[in-house]
Each structure stands twice: as structure tokens, then as C-alpha cells.
Amino acid sequence: MTGGIPPAPASTGGGQCDHFIAMYSRYYDEVLRYAWRRVGPDYAAEVVSETFTVAWRRAGELPENELPWLYTVARNIIANRRRADERREHLLTALAETAQTEPDHADAVTRRQAAMEALQGLSPDDRELVRLVAWEGLDARGAAAVLGCSTAAVHVRLHRLRKRLSRALGPPVRTQARR
Amino acid sequence: MKSDITALRELLGPHDPAAAVRGDPAVRRTTLSTVFAAFPAPDHTPPIHLTAVPATRGGSRAPALARRMLISGLATAAAATAVAVLSTLDRTATAHAATPPPLAYSGTGTRSAHEALLEIADRAARLPDDTGTGRYLYTRTRGWHLGSVVNGRSVRSAVVPVLTERWTAQDRPGRIRTVTSHPEFPSEESRAAWEAEGRPGLEPQVSDETLDLPPRWRPGDLVPDAERLSAALGWAGPPESGAAELLVTIADLYREQPVRPAVRAGVLRLLSGLADLRYEGTVVDRAGRPGVAVSLESDHGGLPNRHILIFDGRTGELLGEERTLTATAGELDLPVPSIISYTLFLDAGKSISPTPR
Numbered sequence: 001m002t003g004g005i006p007p008a009p010a011s012t013g014g015g016q017c018d019h020f021i022a023m024y025s026r027y028y029d030e031v032l033r034y035a036w037r038r039v040g041p042d043y044a045a046e047v048v049s050e051t052f053t054v055a056w057r058r059a060g061e062l063p064e065n066e067l068p069w070l071y072t073v074a075r076n077i078i079a080n081r082r083r084a085d086e087r088r089e090h091l092l093t094a095l096a097e098t099a100q101t102e103p104d105h106a107d108a109v110t111r112r113q114a115a116m117e118a119l120q121g122l123s124p125d126d127r128e129l130v131r132l133v134a135w136e137g138l139d140a141r142g143a144a145a146v147l148g149c150s151t152a153a154v155h156v157r158l159h160r161l162r163k164r165l166s167r168a169l170g171p172p173v174r175t176q177a178r179r
Numbered sequence: 180m181k182s183d184i185t186a187l188r189e190l191l192g193p194h195d196p197a198a199a200v201r202g203d204p205a206v207r208r209t210t211l212s213t214v215f216a217a218f219p220a221p222d223h224t225p226p227i228h229l230t231a232v233p234a235t236r237g238g239s240r241a242p243a244l245a246r247r248m249l250i251s252g253l254a255t256a257a258a259a260t261a262v263a264v265l266s267t268l269d270r271t272a273t274a275h276a277a278t279p280p281p282l283a284y285s286g287t288g289t290r291s292a293h294e295a296l297l298e299i300a301d302r303a304a305r306l307p308d309d310t311g312t313g314r315y316l317y318t319r320t321r322g323w324h325l326g327s328v329v330n331g332r333s334v335r336s337a338v339v340p341v342l343t344e345r346w347t348a349q350d351r352p353g354r355i356r357t358v359t360s361h362p363e364f365p366s367e368e369s370r371a372a373w374e375a376e377g378r379p380g381l382e383p384q385v386s387d388e389t390l391d392l393p394p395r396w397r398p399g400d401l402v403p404d405a406e407r408l409s410a411a412l413g414w415a416g417p418p419e420s421g422a423a424e425l426l427v428t429i430a431d432l433y434r435e436q437p438v439r440p441a442v443r444a445g446v447l448r449l450l451s452g453l454a455d456l457r458y459e460g461t462v463v464d465r466a467g468r469p470g471v472a473v474s475l476e477s478d479h480g481g482l483p484n485r486h487i488l489i490f491d492g493r494t495g496e497l498l499g500e501e502r503t504l505t506a507t508a509g510e511l512d513l514p515v516p517s518i519i520s521y522t523l524f525l526d527a528g529k530s531i532s533p534t535p536r
Contacts, residue, residue, distance in 0.1 A: 018341060018343060018355070018357045018386065021211070021355060021357075021386060021388045022357065022384075022386035022388075024211060024214075024388075025386060025387075025388050028202050028207055028210075029200070029201055029202050032197075032200060032201075032202050033197040033198075033200050034197075036196070036197040036200050037195070037196060037197045041200075044200075045206055045210065048202075048210060049210045049213050049214065052210065052211075052214045053213070053214045056214050056215065111193075111194070112193075112194045115190070115191055115194040116194065119191070130187055130191065131191075133184045133187055133188065134184075134187045134188045134190070134191040134192055134195070135191065135192070135195045135197070135198075137188075139184065140184065155183070158183040158184060158187065159183050161183075161187065162183040162186045162187055162190075165187065165190050165191070166186065166190065169190050
């Protein structure tokens with residue numbers, strides 16, 4: 001497993017089960033969106049199921065900050081799936097076509113396409129880092145936990161990525177802020 | 180000047196393809212069932228040995244056990260590792276974990292557990308069915324265990340019990356609702372540690388979820404005859420099933436459903452047959468109710484522990500379950516003896532809807 005997330009205090013028995021259900025309830029949608037952004041709508045639910053299956057197996061070891069840990073598990077599951085790799089080239093384009101988060105006027109479509117292409121032009125690790133902070137809403141520490149690197153390294157990479165993407169995409173679009 | 184993260188969110192946030200995605204409720208329920216069916220209980224491989232995350236569904240595991248874990252929360256499989264897993268608790272903490280005070284038992288060892296239980300069984304067998312009517316089996320319990328997690332953070336500095344209500348039905352989804360109680364401080368040291376952690380006024384944390392799994396036991400399958408009851412409960416007796424597993428099974432049964440008096444009597448007779456059961460005497464439980472306690476010492480769970488069941492001497496109902504570390508705390512930083520878990524069985528009955536009684 002990547003990442004230096006420390007082992008968690010354990011819980012046991014009925015409390016452990018109840019805690020897991022509460023965590024499942026709290027983070028299901030977050031993990032679903034994470035998977036959706038990476039494997040698309042057709043396979044996102046499968047990734048979610050496998051992620052929480054692993055989480056249940058490891059219920060005695062869940063860290064205090066559970067969401068980055070769940071993202072790490074989901075990330076590994078996705079990485080382990082060959083068919084996900086086979087689809088990867090077409091995925092970002094497909095996502096750009098299916099996204100319905102704002103009115104589909106021509107300018108918005110063009111900007112979205114440009115954003116997807118800019119993301120596709122990044123290395124896999126850089127792309128993951130950008131998505132973690134921009135879409136999953138993690139801070140540098142949380143992203144570092146998912147990626148298995150230091151927070152300082154994340155800050156350096158974020159600064160470089162900001163400059164690169166700002167150049168590629170121009171000024172940000174003034175639309176409704178993300179959730 | 181805005182941060183790099185803020186700038187990246189402004190650049191890419193509007194293009195999030197999943198911003199409006201929400202999980203379908205039916206898929207959520209099905210997925211939860213799948214998760215529990217895949218593994219009956221958590222696998223407590225030490226984290227140091229965790230080098231890869233397998234994306235497997237473990238199809239060979241028994242769904243019945245998964246169901247049991249989900250409904251009861253204290254399956255035999257989990258109980259077998261319950262104490263061992265506690266050794267993964269944060270050992271960097273300087274103070275002992277807060278644990279509840281022990282109960283005061285009187286008359287310990289003055290009679291045989293066998294005799295005491297049969298006496299209660301005879302009394303229970305004469306009572307009319309008081310479990311009510313309705314398709315839902317409802318229970319309300321209040322429990323605590325070492326290693327509780329609240330708000331995603333482990334709680335070692337205070338005892339924070341959790342109130343759990345469960346509704347299960349054979350033919351439709353059930354419900355499980357939990358609410359955390361106010362923190363309790365067994366010592367001034369524990370109160371100071373709690374305050375140092377910045378948790379003075381813990382707001383109740385509520386979780387309310389749908390359960391798509393039926394009860395593990397159909398009430399109609401449970402009969403007073405001890406032999407048939409044993410089979411229906413799935414407890415085969417030693418050596419195939421350990422004696423300690425019977426105590427776990429009985430607590431699971433009460434955690435899941437109301438038990439009619441005739442079956443309570445059967446349960447007590449079955450329990451009275453255990454050779455090593457000890458009479459702990461009379462006790463006032465943590466809810467202030469008088470009861471009669473019996474115990475079994477075992478290493479069921481990884482470390483030597485005493486498993487106590489407390490019954491209502493008039494009705495035969497199970498009032499409480501307690502586990503105490505006895506001989507050694509292993510790697511746990513705890514004095515011996517220490518309570519490591521308890522459950523109070525507060526209410527049970529059939530219900531026509533999955534709403535509080």
C-alpha cells in the first residue's frame with residue numbers, strides 16, 4: 001500500500017460494526033465521485049464496493065482521517081484493474097462529454113474540453129494530485145497521505161502545476177464554486 | 180495572494196465531471212450487503228504486514244456470519260480476535276485508557292451457576308409471551324468497548340457509550356440507529372486528558388442507516404427444548420463449538436431480537452449445562468437494575484478474560500454483558516483487571532414499523 005498513513009486505533013465488536021456503517025454512510029458519495037472521475041460511471045460502483053470491502057476487512061486499523069485512506073484504497077484498486085488501464089485513453093474525453101455540471105453552451109464545452117486535455121497532458125502522478133485537491137477537496141496533507149509522499153513535496157508540485165495549468169487554461173471561469 | 184490549491188480549484192473545479200453525482204439509495208444498500216457478505220468479520224492482520232490492498236471479494240466466506248456480524252455486531256469470529264486487535268491501540272498515549280468501573284457483585288461462589296439458572300428458567304417458563312406483535316424485531320442497547328471511535332477519532336481519555344436501536348424484518352429492509360452518549364470520566368486524570376484533547380462538549384453523533392439483511396434467527400425456529408434450541412442457535416457444543424461461544428451467541432440473540440419467556444427458559448437451561456460456568460452473585464447493573472450474574476473464564480478473544488452475563492432473576496431476560504481482562508493485558512497498557520466492553524440490553528419487542536417505541 002502506498003502512503004505512510006499510520007495504523008489506526010482499533011475498535012471491536014458491535015461498536016466496530018456501527019462505526020463502519022456510519023463511515024459508509026458518511027463517505028459513500030465521496031468515494032463514488034472519486035471513482036467516477038477516474039473510471040467513469042460504468043465502473044464506479046464496482047470500485048466503491050471493493051473499496052468498502054477492503055475497509056471492512058481493515059476495520060480495526062482505520063486511521064483517524066478516514067477519507068484519504070479510502071481514496072488510497074480506491075486508487076490501488078483502480079490501479080490493479082487492467083481493464084481500467086485499457087479504457088484510460090478514452091476516459092477523460094468521455095467524462096468531458098458526459099459532464100452536466102453547468103449549462104452546455106459552446107464556450108463552456110470548449111473550456112471543459114481544454115481542461116480535460118490539460119489534465120491528460122500531465123503525468124499520472126501529477127494528474128492525480130491535481131484531482132485530489134481540485135475535485136476531492138483534499139488539502140496538501142491529505143493529498144500527501146494518498147500519494148505516499150511528503151507534504152513539502154506536494155507543495156512544490158502544486159506550485160509547479162498551478163503555473164503550468166494557468167498557462168494552459170488562462171484565467172479561471174467564473175461559475176458556481178464547487179461543492 | 181491566493182494559495183496554489185485555491186488557484187487550482189478555481190481553474191479545474193467547474194469542470195469536475197462528478198460534482199453532481201450522488202449514489203443511488205438502492206445501490207448503496209446493495210453494496211453494504213455485498214461488503215458484509217464478502218467478509219464475515221474484519222481481518223486483523225497487523226498493519227506492519229499490510230503491504231498491498233487486495234481487490235478481492237473473498238467469496239468463500241460464510242454469508243451467515245456476515246449477517247450475524249452486521250446485525251449483532253459481535254460475531255464469534257470477531258470476538259475471537261476482539262481482544263487481540265486491541266493491541267493495535269495507540270501505544271504512544273501516556274495515560275491508561277479510560278475504562279468503566281467494575282460492577283459490585285455480592286454472594287460470588289455461594290451456590291452453583293447451574294442451580295441459579297435453572298431456578299430462573301423455571302420462573303421464566305411460567306410467564307406469558309410479552310414480546311408483542313409486528314413484523315419488525317426491535318432492540319435497544321447501550322454499549323461501550325475499548326477502542327471506541329467518535330467523529331473518526333479514537334476515544335481513550337473518556338468512556339463514551341453508544342445507544343443503538345435495531346429493527347430487522349424477514350421481508351423488508353431494517354434500520355440501525357446509533358447515538359453517542361455524553362462522555363464519562365472514571366478519574367480526574369481522564370477528565371484532564373479529555374480536556375487537553377479539546378473535546379469538552381461532545382455533541383451527540385447520530386448515525387441512521389438502512390439494513391437490508393434479515394434477522395439471523397427466525398423467532399419461530401427458536402423453541403424451549405434445549406437440544407433443538409442449541410441446533411437452531413447454531414451452537415454445537417464442545418468440542419466443535421467452544422463454551423465461550425455460547426455466551427457470545429446468547430448476547431447476539433438478545434442484541435438482535437426480543438426473546439419470548441419460554442425461549443428465555445430454554446436459553447437459561449442450555450447455559451446451565453456449561454461445566455465451568457461460575458455463579459457471580461447478585462448485582463445492580465449500569466442501568467440500576469438488579470440481576471443475577473454468571474461468568475465464564477476463557478482466552479476466547481486472545482487474552483484471558485471473564486465473560487459475564489447478567490439476567491433478570493424474575494423474567495429470565497438478559498440485562499447485560501460484560502468482559503473483563505483477567506490475568507494479563509498483553510500489549511495493552513491497562514491495569515488488570517479492567518473492563519474492556521459492556522452492553523446493556525434496555526428494551527426489546529416486536530414493532531409494526533421501524534420507528535422508536
